[in-house]
Amino acid sequence: MSPADLAGAPYFLVDTLPAVGRFVLDGPEGRHASVVRRLRTGEILVLTDGSGRISPATVTAVGRGTVDLSVGTAVVVPQPAVRVTLVQALPKGERSDLAVDLATEAGVDALVPWSAGRCVARWSSGDKAQKGVIRWQGVAREAAKQSRRSTVPTVSPLASTATVAELITASAGALVLHEAGSVPISRAELPTDGDLVLVVGPEGGVTPEELTAFRAAGAQVVRLGREVLRTSTAAAVALGALGVLCHRWDEQEGAR
Structure with missing residues (x-):
């Protein structure tokens, strides 16, 4: 999945991009995703470490201030020359x-x-x-x-x-x-x-x-x-x- 395929998906900042597989988004970002954005099972979001790398992720469950995710392969977004x-x-x-x-x-x-x-x-x-x-x-x-x-x-x-x-x-x-x-x-x-x-x-x-x-x-x-x-x-x-x-x-x- 390329960045172009993720147009419109919300971005969430994490300290380190997780490996492919299950990941729990918690803390302020997890609360924003579950309480403010009210994401639902099956929705797509993007995780980024803020240094030019992103990982697509699918919501598998939503808790109180947490979101369970199925994380895909990270990609590097080319930066301007x-x-x-x-x-x-x-x-x-x-x-x-x-x-x-x-x-x-x-x-x-x-x-x-x-x-x-x-x-x-x-x-x-x-x-x-x-x-x-x-x-x-x-x-x-x-x-x-x-x-x-x-x-x-x-x-x-x-x-x-x-x-x-x-x-x-x-x-x-x-x-x-x-x-x-x-x-x-x-x-x-x-x-x-x-x-x-x-x-x-x-x-x-x-x-x-x-x-x-x-x-x-x-x-x-x-x-x-x-x-x-x-x-x-x-x-x-x-x-x-x-x-x-x-x-x-x-x-x-x-x-x-």
Whole structure:
């Protein structure tokens, strides 16, 4: 059974994919399957470990907070040749979760929270920064399940501007979204494989000093269009464009 055959089946995250045969889905995922989704005997679901592997499974029995499954053979879902890492300046309030949710649904591969100069939101202390990363991980996890992804984006520790510049230098390509960019994203020089870094600034914009540092590291400054988008939605729109421009959406999922 290939991923294409599982279109529409709900996804459930497990720490490790079980072997072929009987498996009991319990804990939060088992409760979600039995109580929230109200799955019934004979229905098909998908188990994933969030690293690009999935296993089809058939419900054989439903208990209180548990689901008995007959698990099939695991398959590896091919990943895009160009991986996109989003460097997201910290949005304020609920827009922080929204940015992570939308980017995950749009297919981002990795997330890097960035403490930009003009950020209103601040993860000032080490404890607050750690809690912020954990929260982003949770949002990414739920969004990945909702969008039926076989991979859950990684979330890195809070990055400084210097750290982002280092990330850009080590990448196959990098784009900084900026309304003053003279090059539209449709004409940007893009890699055919490897890691592409996408930098989205805060509501107040990327500072001239940050732009200089990122350009020096090898990034291109590009614009999406005439409209100026919020920091929480810009990445999702850019990821849609990159899905076409980098042929990420041309690659159909299939077993290998």
